Amino acid sequence: MILASGSPRRREMMEQMGFKVHVRPSDIPEIPDENEGPMAYTRRLCEEKARSVSSNLDSDLWVLAADTVVVQDEKILEKPGDFEHAVSMLKLLSGRWHEVITSFCWNRADVLRVESVTTRVKFWDLDAKTIADYVNSGEPMDKAGAYGIQGLGGLLVEEIEGSFHSVVGLPISHVVRMLNALESESK
Ligand SMILES: Cc1cn([C@H]2C[C@H](O)[C@@H](COP(=O)(O)OP(=O)(O)OP(=O)(O)O)O2)c(=O)[nH]c1=O
Numbered sequence: 005m006i007l008a009s010g011s012p013r014r015r016e017m018m019e020q021m022g023f024k025v026h027v028r029p030s031d032i033p034e035i036p037d038e039n040e041g042p043m044a045y046t047r048r049l050c051e052e053k054a055r056s057v058s059s060n061l062d063s064d065l066w067v068l069a070a071d072t073v074v075v076q077d078e079k080i081l082e083k084p085g086d087f088e089h090a091v092s093m094l095k096l097l098s099g100r101w102h103e104v105i106t107s108f109c110w111n112r113a114d115v116l117r118v119e120s121v122t123t124r125v126k127f128w129d130l131d132a133k134t135i136a137d138y139v140n141s142g143e144p145m146d147k148a149g150a151y152g153i154q155g156l157g158g159l160l161v162e163e164i165e166g167s168f169h170s171v172v173g174l175p176i177s178h179v180v181r182m183l184n185a186l187e188s189e190s191k
Contacts, residue, residue, distance in 0.1 A: 008057035008069035013154070014174045018068070021176055030056045030069065034082060042080050046071040046107035047118050054111040066183065070108040072173045074149025076100070081149045090139045090150040094160075097149065099129040104149070106170040108179055110186055119182055121175040123166030125153070130160060 007015055010029035018025050030053040036045045053069035061067070074081040076096050084090035107120040143157060144150035151157035153164070153171045167175045 006057060006061065006063070006065050006067045008053045008067050009173075011070075011173050013172050014070060017169060017172070017174050017176050018179075021180060026065070028057045028061075028067075030054075032056055034071075036080055042073050042075045042078075042103075043105055043107065043120050043122075045080060046073055046105050047109075047120060050107045050109040051111075051116065051118055054109040054116065058111050064112065066186075067111045068108065068179065069111070070106055070174055072104065072106040072148045072170075074102055074104050076102040076149075083146055083148060084144055084150045087139055090144045091135055093150040094130060094135045094138065094144070097127045097130075097151070097160075098135070099127060101126045102149070104171045106173060106175055108174065108182075110179075110183055112186075115186060115190070117182060117186060119178055121167055121170040121178055123164060123168075123170050125161055125165075125171060126163040127160050128162045134160075 005023050006026045006028050007018060008028055008030050015025055015027055032052045049071040050069045054067050058067045081093050084093055101124055104123045104125055105120060107118055109118045141156055143152050143155050151160055153161055169176045
């Protein structure tokens with residue numbers, strides 16, 4: 005399969021599931037349209053990522069793309085731009101529930117299917133030093149919402165409802181089930 009993503013976590017997860025993964029990141033700009041809700045945004049982006057990589061392929065391999073955002077107070081939190089931005093995102097998440105939405109897309113020739121998975125995550129109350137120490141670890145900078153649940157960021161999380169893997173960027177069981185369904189439909 006072709007993975008239209010530069011995320012090392014997505015690659016690892018697909019390899020753990022036994023796939024031989026060829027990585028071809030896309031360069032789609034990640035900017036929500038005016039009045040675009042978070043789920044619609046992630047669905048549009050993963051579809052655009054898949055289509056842009058598929059259009060330059062001369063193989064008939066399946067292409068997988070995904071997009072993950074954190075949502076708090078209807079605001080989309082993507083990857084932080086700098087230290088201060090990461091601190092302000094973590095302050096917003098402190099002591100409250102938020103949602104993590106991952107949409108993924110399988111595409112081959114004119115077959116394209118998108119699915120979205122929403123997970124709820126609750127953070128402990130975080131004091132300023134905990135937030136600053138965490139941001140200084142460097143872990144938040146390439147992650148939506150400025151945390152990684154799979155790393156040190158796991159210490160910020162009190163509770164989760166839904167798919168852990170989806171928070172990390174790919175709900176692997178949904179992803180593999182959809183591929184199996186698409187394969188059996190094409191027979
Ligand atoms: C909330 C959270 C996000 N993330 C990551 C998953 C995604 O890689 C990233 C969100 O950014 P995305 O734009 O979804 O993905 P990406 O930029 O890493 O890769 P590409 O656009 O090429 O597909 O945040 C974690 O690793 N752990 C977490 O707990």
